[in-house]
Amino acid sequence: MSMKKLILMMMAVFMMQPVMVAKKDQEVKSYDLKVMSYNIRNGKAKDGTNHWDLRYPATAYMLMDQKPDIFGVQEAYDFQVKFIAENFRGYGNVGVGREDGKSKNEHMSIFWNKKSVKLLKWGTFWLSETPEVPSKGWDSNYFRTATWALMKDKKTGKKFYFVNTHLDHKGREAQKNGLKLIIDRIASINPEGYPMILTGDFNVKPDDSVLTDLDKIMQCTRKVALVTDNHNTFNGWGKAKSDSVIDYIYFSGFSRCVEYQTVTKEYGGRKFISDHFPIVSTLVF
Numbered sequence: 259m260s261m262k263k264l265i266l267m268m269m270a271v272f273m274m275q276p277v278m279v280a281k282k283d284q285e286v287k288s289y290d291l292k293v294m295s296y297n298i299r300n301g302k303a304k305d306g307t308n309h310w311d312l313r314y315p316a317t318a319y320m321l322m323d324q325k326p327d328i329f330g331v332q333e334a335y336d337f338q339v340k341f342i343a344e345n346f347r348g349y350g351n352v353g354v355g356r357e358d359g360k361s362k363n364e365h366m367s368i369f370w371n372k373k374s375v376k377l378l379k380w381g382t383f384w385l386s387e388t389p390e391v392p393s394k395g396w397d398s399n400y401f402r403t404a405t406w407a408l409m410k411d412k413k414t415g416k417k418f419y420f421v422n423t424h425l426d427h428k429g430r431e432a433q434k435n436g437l438k439l440i441i442d443r444i445a446s447i448n449p450e451g452y453p454m455i456l457t458g459d460f461n462v463k464p465d466d467s468v469l470t471d472l473d474k475i476m477q478c479t480r481k482v483a484l485v486t487d488n489h490n491t492f493n494g495w496g497k498a499k500s501d502s503v504i505d506y507i508y509f510s511g512f513s514r515c516v517e518y519q520t521v522t523k524e525y526g527g528r529k530f531i532s533d534h535f536p537i538v539s540t541l542v543f
Contacts, residue, residue, distance in 0.1 A: 289414060290516070291375075291541045293479075294329035295422070295457035295507050297492075297534035300364055301335045308495050308530065314341060316526035321346060324521065324538055328370040328409065330422025330457040336361045348372055352380045353422075356401040359392050366405045366422045366458075378417065380407035383443060385423070385436035398432035404440050404458075406447065416543050418453040418511070419444070425468075427461045433468045441471060453511030453543065459534065461504050476508040479539035483518035491520055492534050505537050512541040 298317065301310035321342070331339070336355060343351050346369075353367030354360060359382070370377065385402040386395025394401050404423035411418065423440060426432040437460070444454060456476060462468045464478070480486055480503075491505035492498050509515065521536040 289543045291411060291418075291512075291543070292325070292327045292538060293420075293455055293457065293507055293509075293541060294324060294326040294536055294538045295332075295459075295505055296329060296536040297332040297424070297459045297505060297532060298334050298338055299532040299534065300333040301338045305495070305533075308533070310338065313526075313528055313531055314338075316528040316531040317342070318345060319525035320521065320523075320531055320536060323523070323525070324536070326369075326371070326538060327374045327411075328368065328420055328455075330405070330420070331365070331367050331369070332422070332424040332459045334365045334367055335363070336365065339365050339367050342369060350377055352377065352407060353405045354382050354403070356384075356403045357392055363401065364424070366403050366424055368405055368407050368420055368422050370407075370409060370420075374412055376410040376412060378408040378410055380405065382406075383439075385425070385432065385439055389439060389443075396431040396435050397429035398426040398436070399428050400426065402426055402432065402436055404443070406443070408447075408452070411543065414543050416453070417450075418455065419448055421454070421456045421458075423456070423458040423460075425458065425460045425462070430468075433460070433462060437468055437472060441475065451511065453541075454509065455541070456508040457506070459505050463501065464503055472508060476510045477515070479507045479509060479515045479518045479541075480537075483515040483539060485516065486518040487520050489520035489522055489535065491537055493530055495530055495533050505534055507537060507539045509539075509541055512543060514542050516540045516542060 349369045351369045353365040355362040357363040383389040386393040406421045490502040492502040517540045
């Protein structure tokens with residue numbers, strides 16, 4: 259049996275699972291929301307044996323295993339977004355290419371399980387002095403964006419915002435001002451004070467001053483979860499330093515975070531499914 263046929267069979271099994279799981283866990287998980295942030299590693303990178311063409315099945319296996327209610331991806335090119343969308347039809351998605359506001363270059367897309375979450379509205383802005391149009395801000399090396407969505411949890415009827423971003427990897431002013439812009443936008447789009455989730459690759463470590471203002475208004479799931487871990491989030495294909503924590507899930511307005519996990523499992527026989535590990539958190543309304 260070919261790898262493609264095997265994946266398609268696994269997808270079919272996956273698509274049937276949410277209904278069965280919902281019936282089994284309805285009482286104990288009726289107020290839970292499983293959130294993921296995943297830097298998928300751009301599919302055009304010359305990564306040799308770690309190239310997207312060789313590791314895309316591992317991403318599929320990971321999603322089938324984790325079954326997030328909602329997740330944000332970073333660095334995803336259009337064909338990577340399409341791969342997830344076409345093979346996981348139970349999920350909706352929104353997002354645009356960062357260079358043209360359409361499909362060019364990396365997307366900071368948001369995916370959600372249509373059985374558990376409903377999209378109400380969404381948008382994208384650029385982390386720059388001109389956030390409404392494709393643009394590069396401050397000392398950034400690349401165009402950077404944030405995608406936001408107002409969602410409705412179908413189990414509880416509660417609305418919440420989800421924001422997904424990728425801060426610049428070098429420009430300190432771009433990191434600081436980009437996150438400040440996100441904080442300001444969060445306040446402006448959410449006058450009702452709905453619960454808020456912010457995911458992304460921030461390219462800074464937990465003790466970086468860039469995060470100071472964010473830490474005042476939102477909580478980091480890795481820090482406050484009842485069950486957590488201390489793994490790196492960036493693995494660099496096994497070459498990262500021991501303190502490479504740069505991916506985050508922040509929240510406000512939820513009652514608590516019961517679990518945070520860095521997903522370090524092997525999938526599809528691959529030790530690393532990306533140069534970042536996916537991170538997941540379970541939030542309670």
